[in-house]
Amino acid sequence: MKIITILFCILISANTFSQNYKFGKVSKEELSENVCPIDSSANAVYLYKYRNTYYEYDKVNGFKLITEIHERVKIYNQEGFNHATKQIRLYKMSAGNHEKISTIKAQTYNLEEEKIVIDKLNKSSIFETEANKYNDKIKFTMPNIKPGSVIEYKYKITSPFWSKVDEFVFQHSIPIKKLEASFEAPEYYSFKVNTKGFLTITPKIEYERGFITFINKTRNTGNGRTSASATTISKSELEYSKHISKYISENIPALKDEPYVNNINNYRASVKYELSYTKFPNSIAETYSTTWGDVVERIYESPSFGEELKKTSYFKKDIDALVGSVSDPATKLGLIYNFVKSQVKWNGYYGFYADDVREAYKEHVGSSGDINLMLTAMLRYAGLNANPVLVSTRTHGVPLFPTREGYNYVVTCVKLQDDSVALLDATEQYAAPNILPFRALNWQGRIVAENGGSQLVDLYPKTKSNNSITMMVKIDKEGTLEGSYRSIKTNHIALSFRAKYNDADKDEFLEKIENKGLEISDYDVKNSEDLSKPIIESYKFVKESQADIIGDKMYFSPLFHLKVSENPFKLEKREFPIDFGYPSVISHRVIINIPEGYKIENLPEPAAIGLPDNLGSFKFKVVGCGNTIQVSVVSQINQSIISPLYYEALKEYFNKFIQKEDEQIVLTKG
Structure with missing residues (x-):
């Protein structure tokens, strides 16, 4: 009898102190906690971090990508207040083709005289701004933040960019007590799974059935004896398999930054799902990116890349006047390089595609893609062996795996007569040959040859x-x-x-x-x-x-x-x-x-x-x-x-x- 009583008390105790992660169910124990049990030096901690990304079928647009986020953060002191501000990036390609955010719910919890006081985030405190031409930014700061506060927010993002799955990040600058994440994809999409970081979280793989319902309408116009008509509605279903990866982990340590790290995100525990190919019913497979060769070929064949390198009419007269009488390749290189730097100023936009090189040349301002593809085209026109170099900037990270998103920048490489190479970036006014701006010094770049082939080049300088x-x-x-x-x-x-x-x-x-x-x-x-x-x-x-x-x-x-x-x-x-x-x-x-x-x-x-x-x-x-x-x-x-x-x-x-x-x-x- 005593044993049964003890077991019953243990069960009651376990249920009493078990964590409830349902939104709004913040406990007094969480609010009373003064020090993070995982890391006593932490200024804040994720009590709960949840993400679910899945596909949902739309009868008009087909599959769209849905991501649901729910995060609960404990703030221990004033140094942790910065975690009360949340920024969310939304991709966009045009006015009607962009990601949308919905159902934002956010609350701050404080313990006052042993009572839990809740402050809800006001909609007027949610701000949307344009980060750049490809991204909008949603930003909000939680109300009534104090040492000891717990904040909680959840939201849903609907994306038409079904091939672009944001990276699953499993490690941050603060510890995580409880992590749950899942990725669910129909059988029609095949993904490569790329992992990085020194912390390994192995997913549990599950399969479920999914159904797409089609509604068919048929209008009958009568049988000849009457003009009456009727509409017949029928339904049909397509069954498919869903591949689900579930990640669950507890007590994840913080990833602590230190000086002389090119980008701490390169070493953060994460998983990237890269679309490899699609295979829909009654259609052939369409390949996206499986090797660096595929990636480079797709980039080179884009009208905003390879075709822009062939355009010369807008600068021919100027370059002829500049180097027409010059025979020394190094002198040509220097004259053209300095000409571009003086003629076209960088607008701050990163990218390896050109928006419009003619317009950039005319208006004297352009993106990194405009400026350095223009530079490459001019050098080629002058008879130099010049090629664009795909680069991932330091803030973008190192492209560890073949991916269309691995690079975000472009510079120019010129092979000289002595087989040495000169790396050039005309976006930086004070750069020089082989003195790239610091943002571009990030391991290796990928030279894109005229036929679409590629090879690696070390971006780091050899000269002290x-x-x-x-x-x-x-x-x-x-x-x-x-x-x-x-x-x-x-x-x-x-x-x-x-x-x-x-x-x-x-x-x-x-x-x-x-x-x-x-x-x-x-x-x-x-x-x-x-x-x-x-x-x-x-x-x-x-x-x-x-x-x-x-x-x-x-x-x-x-x-x-x-x-x-x-x-x-x-x-x-x-x-x-x-x-x-x-x-x-x-x-x-x-x-x-x-x-x-x-x-x-x-x-x-x-x-x-x-x-x-x-x-x-x-x-x-x-x-x-x-x-x-x-x-x-x-x-x-x-x-x-x-x-x-x-x-x-x-x-x-x-x-x-x-x-x-x-x-x-x-x-x-x-």
Whole structure:
């Protein structure tokens, strides 16, 4: 009898505290929770994340794609408030061909005096804007957010783009307590399933029967003896099989970002359903994308790609006048490249298809597809071996699998006579051959040849970018630093500086430098527009409190405010590559005049630190003579991307050189 009673109590207890994920059924236990049991550092957590994507038959338009979303989020503190804002992307091709959102329900729950108080989202707080020509954006922020709030929303998206299934994302920047997702497709659609990330969630596969009902109307006009007519209605059904993949998981850890990741989404646990082919009753199979060859061929055959490369009439006169008398291929390349950059400005739209190259040329503005396909066509017209290169930008991710959505950008590749290649992007005013904008430095691009064939090309530069800094200073008895600064920047470091400096308000730009505690005068930048020369930045400055004075001794760091003070690598273990974007050399040469009446008591020892396999190095040297100290520090990273296998070594490398730069010079009164 006691055993039965105990079992009964256990069942009652389990039912009492079992989670109810029905919309609106938020519990006091959820609202009272102060710390995430999965991750005590989390600012918020998905209590429940649900998605169901399936096909629904419409007798007018055929199958359409339906996605239902239901999410419940717990917010622990103010740092988690950003999770109270939701943004939803809706695809569109034209006014009548776009995704629609419906049945948005959203509520905020708070616990006040042991009572659950509900604030509903007002429809007037839901905003729809145009993100770009292909996407609209729905945005709302939940009402009455406080530390401890639980928010919940659900909505449905109906899409006419039945071949485009959004990626199923199973991991976020916050943990997930309970995940449920499903994808249901009729037998007429065959999908490739592409997974990524280091967290594996295996689906449960099920099959169900589906039915499509057809209503047929037949009008009878009579039998000759009467004019009466009647309509006969009949029904017929088509039975088909549905393939269902169900994903269920609990206590999914957060995917934590860290510096030098090209795109954290590349490593996020997710599943992508890519349509491979369709096979409807009484029709032949239609292939969509199964290999990169298929993808490239389909792109090349599009009128907005291959055909645009053949158009020359709109620029022939201008290019003839520009390079008609030039025979050197490299000179032709430079002239045409700079011509396009000066003639057509980028409107900010990404894409590898051209909207209208003639219009872009005429109006002097266009998308990345317009500009770089135009550039390719002009280079070909001038007799150069030029081809477009499909690129996935860093924010778009790495195209791991053959997919029509793998690329979102295009640049140009020219093969020169010495078999070297020059990569060009005319959307970036301050770019140069083989100095692509940072957004395009993302693993490999795919060259599209004139016949539609393709090959891969490394987008990362081989040439190091340099920032050579010289600082001549004197430090007074109060620890105030006064001196001059001069830096010489090349390649990608120069490109980045030009993009920030040339387009900025000069007073605001200078103010950002002075925010480091500097009083600056005689600020000057040379070669800001001349891309053939390095950037030379110089100024004079005064900075207070650069030394600790204790008794008759003075202590200061050899690099002062230029030293690296924090290790960017903090994770215990990292499973994704370290992406610096480009190889670089940063050098510091500092000449210090010490105060009168002081002499050198102690200088840091020289050091040389190397990464394995010549991935990078750090050299540090301080020498003193009389009242002058000379500091030389050179750090370099020799590869754009470093494997996570070297993460521990890289983390320790940064620790050591940060400690070295923090070592103190000691002066004493003579």
